[in-house]
Amino acid sequence: MRALPWIIGGGVAAYALTRSRSTSTTAPTRSVPTAPLSGRWVWPVVRWNGRAPxxxxxxxxxxxxxxxxxxxxxxxxxxxADPYKAGTTNGTKMFVMPDGLSAVAASDGVVWSASQTPQGFAVVIDHTPLKAATFYTHLEKLLVTPTMSAKSGERVRAGQPIGVIGASPLDGEHLKHLHFELWLGGPSDRIDPAAIMRGWEVVTDPSALVARNAGFLYRPIGESGDAYPEWVRALRDKAGVYVIRDLESREIVYVGSSAGTLYETLTRHFQTWRRWKGFWRGQYGEGHDPGLTYPRNSVEVAVRLTSPAKSLDEEMRLIARLKPRDNLIGQVDRAEDTVPF
Ligand SMILES: [Zn+2]
Structure with missing residues (x-):
């Protein structure tokens, strides 16, 4: 195994070794640095719904x-307001961790190892020229290229997603969390990073679709057959835009608008029977059925009211910005901020 110039021993292998020595009762610890490390450093867990980890x-x-x-x-x-019950994979009495959240590189560096371990996928990033490395484990998926023992070298930037946070397969409670270590010399020189992390920035996942929310409030619209919520019924003779996104993946699937019948225009997307009656025919060319209806319980909706004259412009602006999955015209880049006037 290629050793980091300053690491004595074998990185993850050495780490695993120290962890498996159950007779050991103390983690090796060195003096905790008080000065910040040079370069940009960020928390290895991204912000979640605006919350810092x-x-x-x-x-x-x-x-x-x-x-x-x-x-x-x-x-x-x-x-x-957190939906996760204590004792589940997503939470304890005090803490929660949602599914699918990214772990990110704490600083610029080179992936020294990224591999499956008994505790889940683990990544070590070498922050040379600093004599520092970071270690991340219990990942359920890698977002960097897996390394064989002799291969590595993928460059990562501070805040770049490197994996999806999961739980250790060895943990009986199977609690999702990121285990993070800061090594200032090697796995045997891991230090308590808490004090130094107070100065680190918390980043928003750059790959998260939730980052493209454009400040909208997304709300569920109930089950098929239910009356629509009051805020949907209140759209009956309004003008504005609506954004439909997939409840689970948070992917924005459709953006639409209406200059005066917002309720009807929006709710058509949830009336699957209309497709069979040819409701959408004429709006799209033959062979271009865009599948514009969605099961109500699989999506959530955000709405912004506009004047009747502004609704179409706002729709176009949002399509350019949000790039919804199912808008055919969304493929055309009409971003207003690219127009020089
Ligand atoms: Zn831990």
Whole structure:
């Protein structure tokens, strides 16, 4: 295995070794740096719905039957509105972690290893010329190229997604969280990063579709057969735009507008029977059935009211900005900010 010039031992292998020594009761610890590391450093967990992550279990915390904690665990402080029950894979009484959230590189560097381990996928990033490396584990998926023992070298930037946060297969509770370590010399020189992380920025996942929300409030619209919520019924003679996104993936699927019948125009997308009556015929060329109807319980909707004269312009602006999956005209770039007047 190619060793980092300054790492003594074998990185993840050495890490695994130290972790498997269950007779060991203390995590090796060196003096904690007080000065910030040079370069840009970010929390290795992205912001989630505007919330910054927190350390849910600190460095060196004792664990019955296991070595003391060699890094920090990162989750989100539970709020009353969080849907996850304590004791599930997504939460404890105090902390939560949603599905599918990205772990990101804490700083610029080179992927030194990215591989499956008994504790999930793990990544080590070498931050040379700093004598520093970072270690991320319990990932359920890698977003960097997996490395064989002798191959590596993929460059990553601070804040770049490197994996999807999961749970350790060895953890009986299967609690999703990121285990993160900062090594200032090698796996045996891991330090408590908590103090230094206070100065780190929290980034928004650049690959998250949720980042393209354009400030809209998305709300569910109920089940098929239910009355529509009051806020939908209130659109009956209004003008404006609507955005439909997939509830699960958060992908924006459709943007539309109406100059005065917003309720009818919007709710047509949830009346699947209309397709069979040819409702959409004439709006699109033959062979271009865009599949514009969606099961109500699979999507959520955001609405912005406009004047009747502005609704189409706003629709075009949003299509250019949000690039919805199913708008055929969305393929045409009409971004207004590219027009020089
Ligand atoms: Zn941990």
């Amino acid at each position: 927190v350390i849910s279990d600190g460095f060196d915390s004792p664990r019955p039957g296991l070595p003391r904690h060699g890094g920090v665990d990162i989750m989100f402080a539970r709020t009353a």
